[in-house]
């Protein structure tokens with residue numbers, strides 16, 4: 001009688017190990033891959049923002065890159081965001097978590113204007 005109980009316990013333990021092993025190996029991915037916000041980029045060249053108007057989804061990032069030979073900045077007209085001085089090749093990224101339309105300019109060349117529209 002006692003021997004049977006032990007055998008049953010051993011069998012049970014074996015099954016438990018198998019199930020545990022199976023469970024841990026069946027789901028190797030660490031969950032859904034949170035894709036980074038779509039690449040929304042604005043190029044600064046020839047004293048202008050290109051595209052001058054960019055429409056993005058709420059919560060997305062926008063990255064400005066200075067492709068010009070002189071320094072520029074990206075400053076929101078409403079002071080929502082403000083980049084440091086961007087030299088050639090520098091980038092500035094801002095995440096838009098609020099709906100609306102954000103017009104911005106270059107603080108060095110105020111005639112440089114652009115708009116980010118959050119859909």
Ligand SMILES: [Cu+2]
Pocket residue numbers: 047071072073106107108109112
């Ligand atoms: Cu500028």
